Amino acid sequence: MNVFKIATLGTATAVLMGTTAMADGHACAITEGRVNIVGNEFPAIQSVAAAALACASGIDAEANLTADHQKINLAGMSGNPAEYTSAIVANSSIVALINEDVVRPLDDLVAMYGADIPSHQLITIDGQVMAVAFMANAQHLIYRSDVLAQVGMDAPTSYEGVLEAAEVIRAAGIMDNPVGGAYAAGWNLAEEFVNMYLGTGGDFFEAGTANVSINNEDGVEALEMMKALTAYMNPDYLTHDSNATSAEWEAGNVALMNLWGSRSGVLMDDEGSEMVVYSNTVAGGPLTVGDSGNAASTLWWDGWTVAKNISDADAEATFQAMAYATSPALLNEETMSQAVWLMNGFEAQPVNEGVLATVAAGASPYPMLPFMGLLHTAAGDNIADFLQGNESAEQALADIEAAYTAAATEQGFLQ
Numbered sequence: 337m338n339v340f341k342i343a344t345l346g347t348a349t350a351v352l353m354g355t356t357a358m359a360d361g362h363a364c365a366i367t368e369g370r371v372n373i374v375g376n377e378f379p380a381i382q383s384v385a386a387a388a389l390a391c392a393s394g395i396d397a398e399a400n401l402t403a404d405h406q407k408i409n410l411a412g413m414s415g416n417p418a419e420y421t422s423a424i425v426a427n428s429s430i431v432a433l434i435n436e437d438v439v440r441p442l443d444d445l446v447a448m449y450g451a452d453i454p455s456h457q458l459i460t461i462d463g464q465v466m467a468v469a470f471m472a473n474a475q476h477l478i479y480r481s482d483v484l485a486q487v488g489m490d491a492p493t494s495y496e497g498v499l500e501a502a503e504v505i506r507a508a509g510i511m512d513n514p515v516g517g518a519y520a521a522g523w524n525l526a527e528e529f530v531n532m533y534l535g536t537g538g539d540f541f542e543a544g545t546a547n548v549s550i551n552n553e554d555g556v557e558a559l560e561m562m563k564a565l566t567a568y569m570n571p572d573y574l575t576h577d578s579n580a581t582s583a584e585w586e587a588g589n590v591a592l593m594n595l596w597g598s599r600s601g602v603l604m605d606d607e608g609s610e611m612v613v614y615s616n617t618v619a620g621g622p623l624t625v626g627d628s629g630n631a632a633s634t635l636w637w638d639g640w641t642v643a644k645n646i647s648d649a650d651a652e653a654t655f656q657a658m659a660y661a662t663s664p665a666l667l668n669e670e671t672m673s674q675a676v677w678l679m680n681g682f683e684a685q686p687v688n689e690g691v692l693a694t695v696a697a698g699a700s701p702y703p704m705l706p707f708m709g710l711l712h713t714a715a716g717d718n719i720a721d722f723l724q725g726n727e728s729a730e731q732a733l734a735d736i737e738a739a740y741t742a743a744a745t746e747q748g749f750l751q
Contacts, residue, residue, distance in 0.1 A: 341608065364391040364660050370646075370654025373399040373423030374409045378578075378598050380471055380675035381638070384424070387400040387661035395653060403577060413438040418643040423656040426638050430459070430467055433641060440644040441466060445655040445718065453659060457678050459639055469639035470662035471476040471675040471698050473533060473598050474699060476633060476690035478621035483510060483591040484613065494624045497533075498592050502568040504589055515568035516584050516593030519723075520577040521666050528635075532558035532593070534700050535625040535632025546707045546749040548740050553734040559722055559729040561625050562684035566723055574720055588613050594623060594633075597691035601673050603685050619686070621693035631699035637678070714739035 371392040375381050384397040400420070402408070407431050412419040413433065423433060432480045433439045441464040446453065450468070459467040469602055477498075479491050484738035487504045498515065505514040520526040533540070538554030541547060566573055570584060584590050586609035600619045602608070622631035642651050671677075673685040676692065684692060702708075714736045722732035744750040 347545065347714040349517045352691070360634075361514060364656070366392050366395055366656050369395055369649040369651075370421060371395065371650075371654050372419060372421045372658050373398040373424065373476060373640075373658075374412055374420040374422070375401050375640075376405050376638075377398070377401040377403055378596075380598050380671075380677075382435070383659045383666060383674060384470065384640075384658075385393050385670045386637070387666050388657040391660040391664040392653060392657040397657070403579060409433065409437060410438065413643045413645065416645040417647065417650070421595070421646050421650050422640050422658055422716065423643070423644050424638060425632075426473070426636050426642050426710060427704050428712065430639075430641065431704065431706055434461065434466060435706055438508070438644055439641040440651065442468070442572060442642060443711055445642065445651065449652070450659055452663070454465050454678070454680055457639070457662075460638070467639040467641050468578055468658065468662060469637040469678055471677050472691055472695065473596055473636040473676070474622070474633050474691045474694035475527075475596050476694050478585070478593050478595050478600065478603065478623045478690065479618055479620055480591040480613070480616050481618050482616040484693050486510065491618070491620050492592070492623065493621065495535075495565065496625070497567070498623065499564055501592060502565075506568065511589060511591055513568055513570045513589065514591040515596070516576070517565065517569060517570065518576060518578045518581050518595060519562075519566065519575065521574045521720045522716040523712065524577050525574070525719050526712045528562060528594075529533040529558060529703070529715050529719060530712065532562055533621070534634060535630050537628035537630050540703060540711060541705075543548065546744055548711060548737050548744075550711075553729065553736050555733045556729045557626055559719065562675075563723050563729075566718075575649045575675055584686060585609070585617070586613060591737070596696070597688065597694055598638075598675055600687040600690060619688075619690035621690060622683075622697050622699055623624050624706070631694060631697040633694050633697075633699045634702040635699050636702055638675075648726050682701035707744050707747070710747070711740045711751075714743065718726060 356536055372576050373385050389397045409423040410432055443465050446465055458465045459469055487508055488610045489501050492501050502514045505511055536554040536557050585603055604614055622633040625632045642654050649702050652695045664679050667681045671686045676688045718732055718735040721727050722729055
């Protein structure tokens with residue numbers, strides 16, 4: 337089992353302190369090699385990719401930023417030479433790349449080109465630096481303060497409160513479907529289950545083993561709350577990823593949702609929606625479910641890797657470009673609000689308050705276990721039938737456990 341040794345508390349402390357010391361900066365004198373980046377497409381990553389390409393402007397450099405990045409990064413790094421020289425990853429998505437041995441340890445490159453990268457950005461796995469983190473992320477409540485004021489309610493702090501507010505908003509004729517969420521079948525839907533299950537206080541696996549343990553009261557509670565929320569969502573919720581959910585918000589159709597902090601800036605700027613929407617959009621804290629008191633959310637880091645199956649020249653060019661792109665040089669008036677950056681020089685903005693509140697609430701990091709991705713996939717493939725009323729919560733959980741167990745056995749995590 338890989339042991340992920342990122343210092344979560346240290347990172348959280350650095351984020352909350354909003355450190356202001358500036359590093360000396362990274363050089364951009366890249367004269368040989370190749371850079372090809374694959375990653376997600378939200379604003380913070382767009383800014384990182386743009387900075388990396390600017391740094392590598394004298395060589396062959398390109399980026400493929402897409403919502404489908406997790407479907408293509410492994411294949412794109414498996415060739416020899418790899419198509420992509422760097423994949424921008426998070427807690428969960430790095431696991432598949434490490435398991436398939438397509439990303440390289442970075443210790444030698446850190447020694448050569450990364451002396452000014454703060455230690456809290458270095459993701460160490462089994463004693464080797466495997467990624468450089470550049471931002472913290474989490475899902476949390478986002479709400480319309482004007483709509484809640486109109487019905488005389490405070491911002492909810494629990495999912496039970498979301499249901500209560502949604503019913504009042506619908507009954508008042510303000511919105512037909514006031515709740516949003518990234519419930520697209522597959523990865524997004526599974527992430528909502530992960531959040532909700534952690535909120536109940538449940539454990540995914542039997543202690544110290546890869547034996548799954550979700551078909552229990554906590555699992556039923558998590559699924560039933562998810563289904564209750566869908567009664568107040570757009571009927572097409574199973575097709576809504578973060579982009580579609582954000583579009584629903586900007587169209588003024590939604591007043592309450594649990595969404596990534598990295599999306600808050602887009603929802604709170606003056607582009608894409610009317611002033612009544614963006615001026616009343618507020619980033620709240622994480623929600624709870626039931627009586628456990630746990631935040632129904634997960635802490636994440638986003639970071640970058642370097643492909644294994646590339647030349648040393650390509651690896652050095654990629655490391656230098658990405659190190660520059662995730663250094664204090666990136667931070668300016670435009671980018672500062674795009675994320676909770678982990679680089680020195682970050683100053684928290686109002687749009688960051690939801691992520692900071694999630695850190696302060698003690699939310700758990702997404703489980704960085706080599707077999708967690710198998711459970712995530714199994715959940716994403718087997719929850720929709722329950723939400724649509726085709727089977728019981730217990731049956732859905734049994735289906736998830738069966739699918740996970742088969743996959744984990746095939747890959748050698750279970751005997």
